[in-house]
Amino acid sequence: MSLFGLFKPRNATAPVARERLQILLAHERVALGPDNLIAVLRDEILATIAKHVEIAPDAVKVTMGQQGAVSTLEIDVDIPTEKIAAGLARQAPAKAVA
Amino acid sequence: MSKVVVVTSGKGGVGKTTSTAALGAALARAGNRVCVVDFDVGLRNLDLVMGAERRVVYDLINVANGDAKLAQALIRDKRVDTLSLLAASQTRDKDALSEEGVARVVDELRGLFDYVLCDSPAGIERGALLAMRFADEAVVVTNPEVSSVRDSDRIIGLLDSKTLRAEQGQRLQKQLLLTRFDPGRASRGEMLGVADVLEILSIPLLGIVPESEEILRASNIGAPITINAATSQAGRSYEDAARRLMGESVPMLVPGEKKSLLNRILGRRAAA
Numbered sequence: 001m002s003l004f005g006l007f008k009p010r011n012a013t014a015p016v017a018r019e020r021l022q023i024l025l026a027h028e029r030v031a032l033g034p035d036n037l038i039a040v041l042r043d044e045i046l047a048t049i050a051k052h053v054e055i056a057p058d059a060v061k062v063t064m065g066q067q068g069a070v071s072t073l074e075i076d077v078d079i080p081t082e083k084i085a086a087g088l089a090r091q092a093p094a095k096a097v098a
Numbered sequence: 099m100s101k102v103v104v105v106t107s108g109k110g111g112v113g114k115t116t117s118t119a120a121l122g123a124a125l126a127r128a129g130n131r132v133c134v135v136d137f138d139v140g141l142r143n144l145d146l147v148m149g150a151e152r153r154v155v156y157d158l159i160n161v162a163n164g165d166a167k168l169a170q171a172l173i174r175d176k177r178v179d180t181l182s183l184l185a186a187s188q189t190r191d192k193d194a195l196s197e198e199g200v201a202r203v204v205d206e207l208r209g210l211f212d213y214v215l216c217d218s219p220a221g222i223e224r225g226a227l228l229a230m231r232f233a234d235e236a237v238v239v240t241n242p243e244v245s246s247v248r249d250s251d252r253i254i255g256l257l258d259s260k261t262l263r264a265e266q267g268q269r270l271q272k273q274l275l276l277t278r279f280d281p282g283r284a285s286r287g288e289m290l291g292v293a294d295v296l297e298i299l300s301i302p303l304l305g306i307v308p309e310s311e312e313i314l315r316a317s318n319i320g321a322p323i324t325i326n327a328a329t330s331q332a333g334r335s336y337e338d339a340a341r342r343l344m345g346e347s348v349p350m351l352v353p354g355e356k357k358s359l360l361n362r363i364l365g366r367r368a369a370a
Contacts, residue, residue, distance in 0.1 A: 012287030016296045017244050025251050025298060032255060
């Protein structure tokens with residue numbers, strides 16, 4: 001142990017607190033904020049997909065994350081392949097008319 | 099022009115009631131007509147901190163429901179005659195307070211006082227929302243501690259969405275009052291610093307109140323610290339904060355700037 005080690009603060013936990021809060025609040029502000037961006041995005045994405053494919057209301061998952069300085073928006077849509085085929089088949093005659 | 103200020107925090111025990119009493123007394127001593135209003139229905143304490151617990155006859159709910167006149171319920175402070183208190187009720191029925199009733203009371207208070215300070219209950223329930231509902235400004239009381247900062251962030255979100263001003267698209271000034279601050283621990287990196295909290299919450303700073311024995315002493319005897327120990331460090335912090343609330347520009351002193359040589363060395367190391 002060096003002599004300088006004696007002067008080093010043993011409990012410099014404030015930077016940890018700051019980082020944890022910054023990550024947590026970036027997430028919570030979006031999830032709980034007045035605009036509720038995630039809920040709005042999820043509903044609109046769901047509505048758009050539902051116009052073309054039969055889809056369960058819980059098949060769209062929208063999550064927001066943060067890694068360092070970069071925020072990520074992750075959209076996860078769960079659609080069974082047979083439904084996509086059926087949806088395309090339904091659309092085909094409509095296209096022919098147009 | 100009358101100003102309605104909500105003193106709020108989300109988290110309990112951070113110093114809302116102490117701060118309401120201290121800011122109210124400081125504003126009144128500066129010559130303003132001030133009313134401090136306790137919104138903590140069921141768990142009233144502002145009367146106790148103000149030393150008026152034996153003088154409560156009628157309360158906020160009595161006035162809001164029209165069972166008593168405002169003049170009957172207002173308790174004038176015996177030390178500062180421009181300071182009045184409107185106590186909370188001790189009823190267990192949290193729904194006893196209606197929004198229309200509160201609107202009427204706040205409106206009437208605006209006509210009588212320069213400052214109406216609303217002491218919010220903890221939490222984000224009905225009582226807290228009613229306390230902030232008609233505010234023109236907010237004082238967000240925060241301790242330099244993770245759960246308090248998180249809850250303050252949540253409250254700031256509610257101030258921006260659930261107040262009448264926000265709904266009407268008007269600006270609601272929000273300022274941070276950092277309480278129970280320990281400069282020594284902050285400089286050693288053991289406690290969130292002033293800059294950390296400001297950066298995270300990103301609202302302007304109204305004041306920094308150091309952790310102080312004087313505060314407990316003041317509440318023990320039922321006197322706001324700005325009356326009982328106005329020259330103590332915490333007392334001065336509240337006096338300065340009150341002057342900033344009045345729109346004066348007062349230089350911000352970080353408590354405990356006078357540091358020992360050893361502390362200075364340790365502080366630099368933590369900052370580096």
